[in-house]
Amino acid sequence: MRLFDTAAQEVLDLRPRHPGEVSIYVCGPTVYDVPHVGHGRFTLVWDVLRRWLHFRGFNVRFVSNITDVDDKIIQRAEREGVSESAVATRFEEVWWSSMAQLGVLRPSVAPRATEWIDSMIELIETLMARGVAYPLGDGIYFDVSAVADYGLLALQPLESLRAGARVDARRDKRSPLDFALWKFAKPGEPQWTASFGAGRPGWHTECVVMSLGLLGEGFDLHCGGLDLAFPHHENERAQAVALGRPFARRWAHNGFVMSGGEKMSKSLGNFTSLTDLLERTDPRAYRLLVIRSHYRSPLDVNTETIADAERSVARLDALARRFLLPRLAGDGVVDPVAAWAPEVENFVQEVTRLLDDDLNTPAAVAALFDGVATANSLADQGDSSAETWAHAVATLFGALGLSLVGDEEPLPSEVADLVVRRDEARARRDWSEADRIRSELESRGWIVEDSSQGTKVRRR
RNA sequence: GGCGGCGUGGCCGAGUGGUUAGGCAGGGGCCUGCAAAGCCCCGUACUCCGGUUCGAAUCCGGACGCCGCCUCCA
Numbered sequence: 001m002r003l004f005d006t007a008a009q010e011v012l013d014l015r016p017r018h019p020g021e022v023s024i025y026v027c028g029p030t031v032y033d034v035p036h037v038g039h040g041r042f043t044l045v046w047d048v049l050r051r052w053l054h055f056r057g058f059n060v061r062f063v064s065n066i067t068d069v070d071d072k073i074i075q076r077a078e079r080e081g082v083s084e085s086a087v088a089t090r091f092e093e094v095w096w097s098s099m100a101q102l103g104v105l106r107p108s109v110a111p112r113a114t115e116w117i118d119s120m121i122e123l124i125e126t127l128m129a130r131g132v133a134y135p136l137g138d139g140i141y142f143d144v145s146a147v148a149d150y151g152l153l154a155l156q157p158l159e160s161l162r163a164g165a166r167v168d169a170r171r172d173k174r175s176p177l178d179f180a181l182w183k184f185a186k187p188g189e190p191q192w193t194a195s196f197g198a199g200r201p202g203w204h205t206e207c208v209v210m211s212l213g214l215l216g217e218g219f220d221l222h223c224g225g226l227d228l229a230f231p232h233h234e235n236e237r238a239q240a241v242a243l244g245r246p247f248a249r250r251w252a253h254n255g256f257v258m259s260g261g262e263k264m265s266k267s268l269g270n271f272t273s274l275t276d277l278l279e280r281t282d283p284r285a286y287r288l289l290v291i292r293s294h295y296r297s298p299l300d301v302n303t304e305t306i307a308d309a310e311r312s313v314a315r316l317d318a319l320a321r322r323f324l325l326p327r328l329a330g331d332g333v334v335d336p337v338a339a340w341a342p343e344v345e346n347f348v349q350e351v352t353r354l355l356d357d358d359l360n361t362p363a364a365v366a367a368l369f370d371g372v373a374t375a376n377s378l379a380d381q382g383d384s385s386a387e388t389w390a391h392a393v394a395t396l397f398g399a400l401g402l403s404l405v406g407d408e409e410p411l412p413s414e415v416a417d418l419v420v421r422r423d424e425a426r427a428r429r430d431w432s433e434a435d436r437i438r439s440e441l442e443s444r445g446w447i448v449e450d451s452s453q454g455t456k457v458r459r460r
Numbered sequence: 461g462g463c464g465g466c467g468u469g470g471c472c473g474a475g476u477g478g479u480u481a482g483g484c485a486g487g488g489g490c491c492u493g494c495a496a497a498g499c500c501c502c503g504u505a506c507u508c509c510g511g512u513u514c515g516a517a518u519c520c521g522g523a524c525g526c527c528g529c530c531u532c533c534a
Contacts, residue, residue, distance in 0.1 A: 027534075042534045072532080154530070156463050164462050164530040225534025254534075261526070265533055292483070293473060298527070305472060308484045318497055362474050366482030380499050431493055438495075449496045
């Protein structure tokens with residue numbers, strides 16, 4: 001498996017710390033609001049990677065945090081007159097519910113920042129003892145000049161970053177890039193006692209503590225949205241470097257979700273919430289949309305691209321119906337396949353090669369759609385290998401977390417009734433009646449297909 | 461200002477120095493009572509200008525346009 005490493009700026013072999021095992025840390029959400037579609041993208045991208053690594057035989061340990069203490073949570077709690085923990089709990093529930101709908105696997109461990117405060121305090125004490133953290137009136141700050149290669153993930157040296165820093169009202173920081181490790185509590189705010197003063201942690205500290213605490217030094221891969229590369233990941237790394245502890249071996253970042261050519265984000269106010277999207281769309285359409293583009297490219301999510309993806313999913317579902325394929329992904333992972341039928345070996349090998357090469361899902365999806373055509377074509381010719389092809393396609397899509405759905409759902413009785421009446425009409429070759437019933441079914445939102453087993457309907 | 465990325469056919473979106481990406485939409489055909497689904501065929505694209513080359517959308521240089529990071533952000 002090869003992945004583009006943000007620090008090295010090139011595609012590198014993954015080379016896990018322990019052969020056969022991959023440890024991944026993904027920066028999770030701050031739970032102060034409903035997730036937007038950008039959260040959906042990053043969770044899908046890294047879910048696909050996780051599933052693919054599993055399918056390739058790796059034992060994957062996947063940690064992703066919940067940030068449940070933060071300025072924005074405090075602001076919202078104040079605005080709504082409720083406790084901070086009530087806000088965090090509420091939006092964490094929304095988060096997991098959205099993840100479940102998306103078919104994103106639950107992390108192996110999902111630590112909450114507030115459960116790791118003691119470790120963060122210890123870390124800050126150590127940094128202070130080493131002279132790389134200093135107190136100011138409102139908190140404890142990290143001195144970025146202590147890290148020789150600060151700017152690694154920003155692809156810029158410290159001096160250049162400093163020159164570009166926007167005017168900071170604060171003149172007391174040693175450098176405008178210095179960041180808060182700890183914020184002293186104001187009255188009424190959540191706080192924890194610490195030797196250096198009561199308060200709460202800064203954002204960049206929790207991920208260092210939790211990733212090292214749960215995955216250990218030199219864990220394999222640290223992932224997140226591109227906007228986290230700097231300063232969040234840079235600052236995590238800076239702390240680890242200052243502590244002398246080996247941190248992530250590789251860094252991977254996904255591209256943004258765009259809206260009208262602009263990055264979609266809450267601060268720009270141009271976001272679509274993930275919950276809205278999931279209400280009106282088959283979540284599989286979003287997964288397909290995501291894997292149809294490369295994870296590092298920007299991705300435009302709008303009604304057109306989603307509708308396009310939904311129609312593509314319909315083509316896959318038609319395959320599942322035709323071959324009675326089982327649903328494979330969703331809650332569970334698709335396990336490695338020990339041996340493939342000889343006729344699909346090359347096909348599987350090609351898809352594997354593409355995915356192993358920096359997770360080239362768009363090329364893999366293209367190959368898989370070729371596989372769809374092959375399966376259908378072989379079946380049209382009555383070739384018995386068609387089934388093997390269909391299963392291979394479904395298995396590989398399943399390995400990426402996309403289930404093909406061919407099951408027929410139970411029909412409402414009046415629909416079932418119409419189906420029976422239409423079969424009767426067709427049996428006596430009463431085409432006008434058969435067509436009338438078909439129109440009626442269609443007007444009720446059902447797609448009608450004739451088959452050797454009679455009328456079949458499915459929801460539009 | 462510094463740094464990074466991108467400009468592909470109607471839309472989305474891969475890729476390679478010379479031979480079909482793929483999906484969606486559209487057109488034609490087969491199948492069907494008619495459909496649907498499926499299959500076959502079709503568009504001959506790569507911002508512009510130079511250069512390298514037998515040959516470049518693919519390499520180099522330049523121009524133009526767009527986006528992102530440098531501030532909370534996935």
